[in-house]
Amino acid sequence: MVSTPIQVIEAELLEEGAFCFDLSRFCTLLHCAEGEAVQLVHYGVIHPEGSGPQHWRFRSLDLYRARLSRRLARDLEIDLAGAALAVDLLERLRH
Amino acid sequence: MALSAITHDKGEPLEYKDYYKILGVERGADADAIKAAYRKMARKYHPDVSKEANAEERFKDLQEAYEVLKDPEKRAAYDQLGSNWRAGQDFRPPPGWGGQAGGFGGAGFGGADFGGGGFSDFFESLFRQQRGGAGGFHGGGAGFRSQGEDSEASIQISLEDAAQGAQRDINLEMPTLGPDGRMRREARRLTVKIPKGIREGQRLRMAGQGSPGMGGGPNGDLYLQVHFQPHPKFRVEGADLYHDLHITPWEAVLGASVEVPTLEGSVRMKIPAGSSSGQKLRLSQKGLPATGSKPAGDLYAIIQIVVPKNISDEEKALWTQLGEISSYHPRR
Numbered sequence: 001m002v003s004t005p006i007q008v009i010e011a012e013l014l015e016e017g018a019f020c021f022d023l024s025r026f027c028t029l030l031h032c033a034e035g036e037a038v039q040l041v042h043y044g045v046i047h048p049e050g051s052g053p054q055h056w057r058f059r060s061l062d063l064y065r066a067r068l069s070r071r072l073a074r075d076l077e078i079d080l081a082g083a084a085l086a087v088d089l090l091e092r093l094r095h
Numbered sequence: 096m097a098l099s100a101i102t103h104d105k106g107e108p109l110e111y112k113d114y115y116k117i118l119g120v121e122r123g124a125d126a127d128a129i130k131a132a133y134r135k136m137a138r139k140y141h142p143d144v145s146k147e148a149n150a151e152e153r154f155k156d157l158q159e160a161y162e163v164l165k166d167p168e169k170r171a172a173y174d175q176l177g178s179n180w181r182a183g184q185d186f187r188p189p190p191g192w193g194g195q196a197g198g199f200g201g202a203g204f205g206g207a208d209f210g211g212g213g214f215s216d217f218f219e220s221l222f223r224q225q226r227g228g229a230g231g232f233h234g235g236g237a238g239f240r241s242q243g244e245d246s247e248a249s250i251q252i253s254l255e256d257a258a259q260g261a262q263r264d265i266n267l268e269m270p271t272l273g274p275d276g277r278m279r280r281e282a283r284r285l286t287v288k289i290p291k292g293i294r295e296g297q298r299l300r301m302a303g304q305g306s307p308g309m310g311g312g313p314n315g316d317l318y319l320q321v322h323f324q325p326h327p328k329f330r331v332e333g334a335d336l337y338h339d340l341h342i343t344p345w346e347a348v349l350g351a352s353v354e355v356p357t358l359e360g361s362v363r364m365k366i367p368a369g370s371s372s373g374q375k376l377r378l379s380q381k382g383l384p385a386t387g388s389k390p391a392g393d394l395y396a397i398i399q400i401v402v403p404k405n406i407s408d409e410e411k412a413l414w415t416q417l418g419e420i421s422s423y424h425p426r427r
Contacts, residue, residue, distance in 0.1 A: 008262060008286045011299035011319065015387050029300070031242045031315070060298060064318075067245060068143055075158070076137050077130075090144065 014060030019049045021058040030066050037066075043080040045069045045087055065091075109217045114160035114173060122178060126165065133161040159214045169222060243306035243315035246270075250299075250319045252289055254326045254336075258358040258383055260291030265319070272307040287319065292386030295323050295331055328356050334383040334392025340376070341401045342366060355396050357381045364396060374398045 021029065026048075027037050038053060040046045046065050048056035068090070069083040078086070115122050118132045139145060140153040147153065163169045250265055264286050271281040285304065293299075298320050305315025329336040340355060350368030354361045357378065364376060375395045382392025406414070 008288055009301045009304060011287055011290065011301050013290045013293060013387065014298045014300055015389070016294075016297055018388055029316075031245070064298065067247070067318075071143055072141070075141055075154075077134055086144075 014063065016061055017059060019057035019059050021060075021063070023048075023053050023056050023058075026056075026058045026063065029063055032066075039080060040066050040069065043084045045080065045084045109220060110215075112156070112159070112215060112217050114163050117156045117160040118164060120164075122174075124164075129161070129164045133157060133165070137161075155214075159218050162214070163218070163222075173221065240310040240312040241308060242312050243308040245315040246305040246317045248317065248319055249322055250287070251322050251324050252293075253324050254329060254331065254383075255358060256289055257293050257295075257321070257323060258291070261289045263287055263289055267317075269317075270306045272309075278307075285317075289321070290386065292384040292389070292391075293321050294334060294383065294386075294389070295321065297321050329358075329394075331383075334389060336382045336392065336394045338394065338396050339399050340364075340366075340396040341399050342370070344400055344402060347371065347398070347400045355394075357394055358383075366398070370398050370400075372398055372400045 023034060023037060027034055030037065034053070037046075041048060041056070046058060046062035048058045048062065050056045065087050069080065069087050072078060072086050073080060073083040076082075076086075115124070118129060118136060120128055120132045124132070136157050137154065140147060140150045140157060142151045142154055145154070163173050246267075246269065248265075248267055250263070252261065252263065255261075256263065264284055267283050267285065268280050269283045270278050271283070273279050285301075287299070287301070289299075298318050301317040301319065303314045304317035308314050323331055329338055331337075336358070338356065340353070342351065342353060346353065346366055347370045348368065350370070351366045352363050353366055355364045355378065358381070362378065362381070364378065366376070375397055378394040378396065380391040381394035385391040403410070
């Protein structure tokens with residue numbers, strides 16, 4: 001009898017502190033258009049390093065903050081400014 | 096027709112859900128009251144915000160109740176079931192039920208981010224009649240293609256697994272798209288490679304392991320946040336490990352060579368003569384190993400001088416003698 005092979009999932013380790021993603025990679029990971037990422041920056045949800053979208057570098061923490069803000073905005077029916085505030089406050093509570 | 100439509104696939108009756116009770120509103124509540132109640136309860140039970148033990152489950156119920164009661168067509172269809180049902184009661188639909196529900200554009204709404212996704216069988220059975228209709232969130236209709244949602248979960252691993260890397264099985268309840276197009280929450284077992292040197296709180300991304308896409312769209316990703324199980328010998332701060340090193344008073348005074356545990360086995364460490372409780376001794380690079388741009392951590396042995404509780408007469412005599420001849424007076 002042939003046993004079913006076990007599928008081992010390769011996981012990508014996301015470093016918390018390092019500014020490692022450019023805008024294109026960030027948008028790919030977030031499954032979003034560049035316009036949405038730009039909005040997230042403008043509302044202060046995420047804080048890339050660098051001046052202007054061409055030079056922005058994001059951390060994996062930004063990726064988490066973006067996902068969190070999306071969930072909060074959608075589920076609590078709040079706008080992006082409200083979500084940005086909530087994300088900041090939640091982060092402060094956890095540290 | 097109706098019975099088979101509103102029972103489990105196995106033909107068992109469903110558990111009735113009182114959506115008004117879930118949202119805490121009267122049956123006659125208007126749309127504004129329903130919206131206000133949802134927002135208030137959602138703030139309380141949102142899994143990203145709430146500390147309630149059953150927050151995720153409560154929030155899914157809230158989303159489901161709101162999905163029905165905010166939509167006049169769905170609400171009207173639900174109301175047709177009558178008001179005599181009680182929450183949790185075995186549900187059998189009234190004669191002639193079936194197909195009244197308005198278009199519902201897809202399952203897999205909302206809580207998919209939390210490893211769930213999909214509403215209850217009760218909801219699905221009531222509103223799946225016209226799947227693919229207008230107004231859906233994700234859409235299930237022909238030609239609609241959407242990316243599955245990213246999912247978040249956490250995993251607890253041992254410090255040893257973090258230090259050496261490991262392959263671990265995890266069990267998750269995840270949304271899965273059935274052959275009938277229904278989104279179900281099903282237990283999934285994944286074998287995940289934990290990379291060596293991972294730190295507390297770091298996230299692993301598993302591409303394509305999140306919620307299924309709709310209409311042939313790609314799956315979302317799964318993010319696993321790593322937490323360390325408490326360790327009997329070490330506390331962790333970043334990449335550094337801390338170990339309370341218990342030594343005797345004479346080892347503290349005279350100095351000694353003692354065994355100190357590390358994640359790679361014990362090593363011998365020299366305790367300098369005249370050591371005091373609370374002093375930190377560092378074993379370089381014996382913390383968590385280096386990974387990516389992060390250097391390896393250190394292991395700190397924190398000296399804790401411990402004294403024997405029960406001593407023999409001979410020991411007592413020697414301690415007494417020591418007290419008499421010593422000129423050391425720490426309180427002067």
